[in-house]
Amino acid sequence: MMSKQHGAGLALGNSAAHLESIIESSHDAIITKTLDGTVTGWNPAAERIFGYAAAEAIGRPMLTFIPPERRQEEADILARIARGERVESFETVRLRQDGSRVDVSVTISPIRDAQGRVVGASKIARDISDRKRFEERERLAMSELEDIKAALDEHSIVAITDAAGRITYVNDKFCAISKYSREELLGQNHRIINSGYHPAAFFRDLWLTIGNGRTWHGEIRNRAKDGSLYWVDTTIFPRMGEAGQPLQYVAIRTDITRRKADEATLKNYAEELAEKNKELETIVYTVSHDLRSPLVNVQGFSKQLARACESIRTAVAAAPEGAGVAPAVNQPLEVVIPRALKFIHAGVNKMETLLAGLLRYSRLGREALTIERLDMNAVIWDVLSAMKFQTEAARADLRVDVLPACRGDRVQTSQVFTNLIDNALKYRDPVRPLRLAVEGHVEGGQAIYQVTDNGIGIAPEHQAKAFEIFHRLNPDLATGEGLGLTIAQRVLERQKGRIWMESAEGRGSTFYVSLPAAGPEEPPAA
Amino acid sequence: MNDAPIILIVDDDEGHAILLRENLELAGLHNRIEQFRDGQAVLDFFFPRGPGPHAEKGATYLILLDIRMPKVDGIAVLQRLKADPELRRLPVIILTTTDDTREVERCYSLGCNVYIQKPVDYEKFTEAVRRLGLFIMMLLMPPASRV
Numbered sequence: 001m002m003s004k005q006h007g008a009g010l011a012l013g014n015s016a017a018h019l020e021s022i023i024e025s026s027h028d029a030i031i032t033k034t035l036d037g038t039v040t041g042w043n044p045a046a047e048r049i050f051g052y053a054a055a056e057a058i059g060r061p062m063l064t065f066i067p068p069e070r071r072q073e074e075a076d077i078l079a080r081i082a083r084g085e086r087v088e089s090f091e092t093v094r095l096r097q098d099g100s101r102v103d104v105s106v107t108i109s110p111i112r113d114a115q116g117r118v119v120g121a122s123k124i125a126r127d128i129s130d131r132k133r134f135e136e137r138e139r140l141a142m143s144e145l146e147d148i149k150a151a152l153d154e155h156s157i158v159a160i161t162d163a164a165g166r167i168t169y170v171n172d173k174f175c176a177i178s179k180y181s182r183e184e185l186l187g188q189n190h191r192i193i194n195s196g197y198h199p200a201a202f203f204r205d206l207w208l209t210i211g212n213g214r215t216w217h218g219e220i221r222n223r224a225k226d227g228s229l230y231w232v233d234t235t236i237f238p239r240m241g242e243a244g245q246p247l248q249y250v251a252i253r254t255d256i257t258r259r260k261a262d263e264a265t266l267k268n269y270a271e272e273l274a275e276k277n278k279e280l281e282t283i284v285y286t287v288s289h290d291l292r293s294p295l296v297n298v299q300g301f302s303k304q305l306a307r308a309c310e311s312i313r314t315a316v317a318a319a320p321e322g323a324g325v326a327p328a329v330n331q332p333l334e335v336v337i338p339r340a341l342k343f344i345h346a347g348v349n350k351m352e353t354l355l356a357g358l359l360r361y362s363r364l365g366r367e368a369l370t371i372e373r374l375d376m377n378a379v380i381w382d383v384l385s386a387m388k389f390q391t392e393a394a395r396a397d398l399r400v401d402v403l404p405a406c407r408g409d410r411v412q413t414s415q416v417f418t419n420l421i422d423n424a425l426k427y428r429d430p431v432r433p434l435r436l437a438v439e440g441h442v443e444g445g446q447a448i449y450q451v452t453d454n455g456i457g458i459a460p461e462h463q464a465k466a467f468e469i470f471h472r473l474n475p476d477l478a479t480g481e482g483l484g485l486t487i488a489q490r491v492l493e494r495q496k497g498r499i500w501m502e503s504a505e506g507r508g509s510t511f512y513v514s515l516p517a518a519g520p521e522e523p524p525a526a
Numbered sequence: 527m528n529d530a531p532i533i534l535i536v537d538d539d540e541g542h543a544i545l546l547r548e549n550l551e552l553a554g555l556h557n558r559i560e561q562f563r564d565g566q567a568v569l570d571f572f573f574p575r576g577p578g579p580h581a582e583k584g585a586t587y588l589i590l591l592d593i594r595m596p597k598v599d600g601i602a603v604l605q606r607l608k609a610d611p612e613l614r615r616l617p618v619i620i621l622t623t624t625d626d627t628r629e630v631e632r633c634y635s636l637g638c639n640v641y642i643q644k645p646v647d648y649e650k651f652t653e654a655v656r657r658l659g660l661f662i663m664m665l666l667m668p669p670a671s672r673v
Contacts, residue, residue: 297539359626
């Protein structure tokens with residue numbers, strides 16, 4: 001039934017039955033219309049593309065299928081057809097029955113009668129919405145790529161070389177940093193910017209990597225046209241052919257000259273610092289020797305003086321009564337000289353203690369640390385066992401909680417706690433028995449231990465001084481060199497730990513020690 | 527062979543030298559004692575140079591060597607002596623104020639026989655020198671009795 005209609009509409013007569021079957025099976029819409037634009041023929045493809053059945057479409061003006069803003073098109077087309085012209089592969093938009101739009105490519109030809117007069121038009125319309133969509137996607141992808149390239153050009157130094165290393169593309173940044181013009185670079189071997197800084201093996205490795213289709217990444221020092229050197233962080237991405245041979249290399253670089261300079265400066269500082277530390281050690285060594293050396297004399301000869309005094313005393317005692325020497329020498333011999341010698345002796349001892357402390361402190365920085373998992377209950381138990389005599393003598397009430405494990409150097413950490421407990425013993429309050437508690441918990445990855453006593457405490461204004469080298473808050477209460485807390489602080493800093501205190505005068509002190517917490521216990525070694 | 531070895535005190539500190547000498551004597555050592563004020567002086571003694579006294583043929587020596595001295599320090603003296611095929615046999619006792627473990631190790635590796643720290647405390651010093659005296663006597667026993 002349809003074919004009959006079409007056949008009539010397309011006015012092909014009976015002469016070309018096979019042509020009609022082409023029209024029927026065509027994927028393109030084939031439409032005929034009169035010169036005034038009324039549809040006269042509508043094949044199945046037209047039904048599919050426009051959504052109108054032939055019966056609905058035939059007799060309607062062509063304008064039915066044309067979006068309002070494109071109406072002028074139809075007039076133009078009809079005018080050209082009337083003049084006997086063809087309209088070729090004209091891309092436009094048409095309306096579907098459901099109101100949606102469809103991208104079509106149309107070719108319109110005049111239909112002539114036997115006398116050659118134009119009587120209508122045949123129109124072949126191809127649905128190109130798939131192609132349009134594809135083109136749109138491609139356009140978007142392209143513009144995205146363009147954006148990326150623009151961003152890349154803003155950020156990086158880009159060059160492309162062929163498989164032989166000849167430069168085929170450079171961006172502006174490449175020109176700027178290398179100080180060559182684009183014309184000078186294109187066609188040149190990439191070696192043009194080689195600074196000669198890297199050994200041949202460096203580039204052999206590079207070419208081997210990219211030549212085998214692997215990405216190379218590294219830092220290269222290049223030479224600009226004016227001889228200045230610059231560092232670039234470089235990624236070279238090879239493109240390989242079907243047969244696995246390299247086709248081209250895309251190199252993207254970032255200027256890291258500044259960073260390299262900073263690194264060099266930092267390295268210099270580190271070297272200077274190491275040098276200074278060495279100097280300091282030399283000074284400490286010198287001090288330990290040179291200052292102790294005169295002390296040997298002061299002490300030695302004051303002892304000789306004491307002996308000489310003894311000889312004089314013996315001589316005076318032996319002198320006959322009434323020789324008149326005794327009263328004159330008695331005062332200096334019995335009082336002045338012994339007192340002077342006592343002070344000399346005490347001064348020397350004090351000086352020697354200070355020197356020994358200074359040496360001990362300076363050597364701490366050089367002692368190798370063995371960081372391991374420390375069972376702190378065992379550590380504290382060892383410390384307390386070693387101090388059993390002192391704690392029992394002080395009738396101290398000791399309490400040690402279950403302590404978290406930490407990571408630290410066993411010897412030095414033991415020393416810290418020995419020192420803290422020793423301080424608690426030294427500075428206990430005579431009016432009450434010493435109570436000493438060691439507790440611990442984990443907080444933010446750090447094991448925090450606290451050693452609390454009920455001793456004399458430290459006034460807030462003196463607390464900061466407690467950690468100062470050689471500072472002794474209560475020199476009369478106990479002996480010491482004023483180093484314990486200073487050393488504890490240094491020792492803990494080297495183990496990524498810390499020490500601080502809370503104290504109330506007359507009530508007691510709590511010293512806090514933090515060290516990196518240890519993870520769960522490793523299974524015991526077989 | 528002269529049976530009384532000469533003790534050479536190499537110390538730039540006059541006081542130390544006197545204290546050493548007197549305490550060695552108190553400890554019962556009656557050997558001849560010579561003093562040198564720096565490392566150069568003792569090197570000139572063994573590697574004859576200049577007008578100063580030089581080592582005598584046939585004499586035996588024992589050296590008490592300080593480390594830090596002007597011109598040539600004790601370490602350099604030790605190195606020179608131990609590098610000489612003859613002089614390397616001389617007993618050398620390092621007697622110095624430092625107890626730096628690196629220094630001690632260095633001296634032993636260079637071939638010093640004993641390393642002693644000079645104690646500041648006079649009593650300890652006396653005791654150290656007394657024991658040194660005993661040690662020297664042992665060291666100086668005739669070779670036959672040692673074998």
